[in-house]
Amino acid sequence: MVLVIDVGNTNIVMGVYAEKNLRAKWRLETDINATPDEFNRLASSLLSANSIGPEKIDKIVISSVVPTVAGNLDFFCSKTIGCAPKWIDAVSAKKLNIQIWYDNLKELGTDRIVNAVAAYNKYKTGLIVIDLGTATTIDAVSEKGVYLGGSISPGLVTSSEALFMQSSMLPRVKIDLPPKKVIGKNTIDSMLSGIIYGYAGLVDGITRRMIKETKMNPLVIATGGLALLIYKVSETIKIVEPDLTLEGLRLFGSL
Template identity: 30%
Template sequence: MSMPPHQPPVLAIQVGNTRIKLGLFKSADPEEVVFVPREDLAGAIEAAARLFEAIGAEPDAAVLVADVDRTTGDALVAALRDQLACEVYRVPQDMPVPIGTCLAPGAKPGVDRLLNAAAAYDRLRQACIVIDAGTCITVDFIDGEGVFHGGAIAPGLRMQLKALHEHTAALPAIDFAVPEGTAWGADTREAMVRGVYHGARGLAWRLIEKYAEQYGGFPIVVATGGDAATLFGDDELVNQVVPDLVLRGMAIAARCALEPERGDREEPGFGALPEGGDAEGPAARPRPGARSRLDGVDPGFAPRFEVDED
């Protein structure tokens, strides 16, 4: 039985559209994850300094930053280099994302989408779909060779509610809450939350089916992001919910870059290949029936991420 690849100690920091997320890694799974509002740069630096104390003495410790907001990312990297007195790697500028791509010439997908893809494929080693439900909702396809093909981008739940309010005369500004009770909303607020909630779920279902139709089988589906559990925790088409997939992708990028002799892609990162799959090609599920989408599919088909429930 092969040993899992060595994971260098990593402080992974993701600057998102809404939050800054920090994850401490000493192994494949994060030991601690901290969330800070994107505007609270001082809070993010304080959290980073505290987390870095746990790995700062390690000779191969690394600090990684990936951002979708370059201005906040620049300020954070400069402050971290001064505060921690260590090298801070930016992903993908200083450290590439270990995932192949098949995209239109000149296409530049967000680093968060690529990191999601790298983390999902590193774990599953077969074709997969990653749904990231956050400020935006992305649904991306990775083939059985570990190549990112792109996907779809749509507004997230709160962005949809904000747009409904700002672009109409009568619809109120409301916070999102999971709809309960009847299938239809009895007032305007209830109708709005049902529209965005079921619309987001329906969007994902339709895209999964379209990707599966073109691919020739149903890939494993992983959901991540702040609203993943809310939207897909009980969804029959979603195999796993992994809220910290981007951070895991950053830890994998560090492993591949800093431990190249042990961080390559020749064998699965965490355990054996799923039954029916191999490293040379895809292992896709047969297309289930339209009404009973998962009939005959073993829910344990794919190796599962180890995720803390709290």
Template identity: 35%
Template sequence: MLLAIDAGNTNVVFALVEGREVKARWRIATDPRRTADEYAVWLSQLLTLEGYERGVVTGVVIGTVVPRALHNLEVLSQKYFGCTPLVAGRDGWPIALDVEEPQSVGADRALNIIAAHANHPGDLIIIDFGTAATFDVADYTGAYKGGIIAPGINLSLDALVTAAAKLPRIAIEAPANTSVIGRNTVDQMHIGIYWGYIAMIEGLVARMKAEIGRPVKVIATGGLAVLFEKQTDVFDVIEPDLTIQGLAMLWERSLR
């Protein structure tokens, strides 16, 4: 089986993949200081809990937007799984990065486009709800044409609570009803964060569609995508494992 590792700014996701099917996934907080030995102890226990031996892993692919985390993940792969990992983007990408600074495109964004284009024909907008919310445009050929980076909803809430001394920390969840006139401080914060974020998503997608000028499918991914699913019809598809799928597809290409 393939061990796909997606190292983001907030979490590192480890997924056990057979073909393109995710058999198990685990996440741990991103810490560039975490050693390969620490990863191995944690991951070995989780593999055992899922009924897998460490030897089931026959390949490792890594995608990261945290350069300082890469070395220890490579050591993990070599020392504990006996594999030289495939590092996404190290030898270039199998898609065109039609932007002014292709070298600055995050691995997660390129991987999302690889998977989204393989699964869906035509022009695409891929929204990834992570530490930042990214909106990426891929044309019908699979080329990356550019996009948007906005603060993630957790970052927005953290900034609000940090800067305003009297505001409490609240959970990120849908408000109890659809009213946008809050009657107390907590309700007003929920409305501002939740409905404000939906308004941003819908507004940006509408502007992107108008600029593209052709039919576009909107794909959402990231852990918080399902939080907004019931309150907006802007998403055509939600694919929680899009980045992992991209890693698996990149691995498949490397075997040809």
């Protein structure tokens, strides 16, 4: 089995693959203050609860945009699993025949290239890949599998937190469903309209500009914790792939 770990600024997503099948998946809070022992106990308990013993794990593949948790992950892999993890970077993509047109590979987030690899491996066409998390990345992949670059925006929740913190008269609202109408008749619906429909407008606007710039007719797919929410109101997203990053890590693990 292959253990794949995607470390984001808000969540750590772990998955276990038996060949090409995702057997189990967990989403943890990214806690930069957790000690190695604390993280080890939590991660070990998740594996144990699913009857996945350390001896069943043959390989570990990690993508991370949070360098400060690397020590905890290395400790968990060595102490509990008993093998060193494979850390993914943009250079690794060359082994999967993905060209990267980016000025400085060291600046390219591993999650972005892992998503691009997974999406192109599955669909083999021009793509716009949208990852809706703490930050929102929108990346373009050519029909020949070339990673062309993309955009980075503050995530929906990140942007909303600024509104909640800086506006004393506005309440904190739960962002889980879009309002039925764009024109809100009360403060809560007005806020949800601006947050959700406004963010869909950002996603659709950048996507349309990328389509025009690349002169492609791409398939637009979304992943990340907020993908399904924005998909419901987006005019450009066609498919939601909730496990895209994990699948990309599995592919890197096959190298």
